[in-house]
Amino acid sequence: MGLNYRGRRKLGPLPVWRNVSRSGKGKTTSWTVKLFGVSWNSRTKKKTVDLPGNWSYRAD
Numbered sequence: 001m002g003l004n005y006r007g008r009r010k011l012g013p014l015p016v017w018r019n020v021s022r023s024g025k026g027k028t029t030s031w032t033v034k035l036f037g038v039s040w041n042s043r044t045k046k047k048t049v050d051l052p053g054n055w056s057y058r059a060d
Contacts, residue, residue, distance in 0.1 A: 008032075019043075 007020045017032045019041075030043035037050040049057045 009018050009020075010016070011018060015034045017034070019030045019032060021028045028043065030041055032039055032041050034040075039048045039050075040046070047059045049059075051057060
């Protein structure tokens with residue numbers, strides 16, 4: 001087990017985030033796009049829909 005670093009940065013006014021994760025195994029970068037309560041991640045290819053309250057739905 002080692003020291004891990006995770007960061008998330010929004011790219012300007014666009015609804016796009018760059019996710020960076022670093023650990024002893026290397027560096028992983030992925031992108032998340034979020035529009036109207038629906039988000040998509042480039043690394044996992046998963047779609048998530050935000051529902052009212054604390055609920056969400058994830059499609060595999």
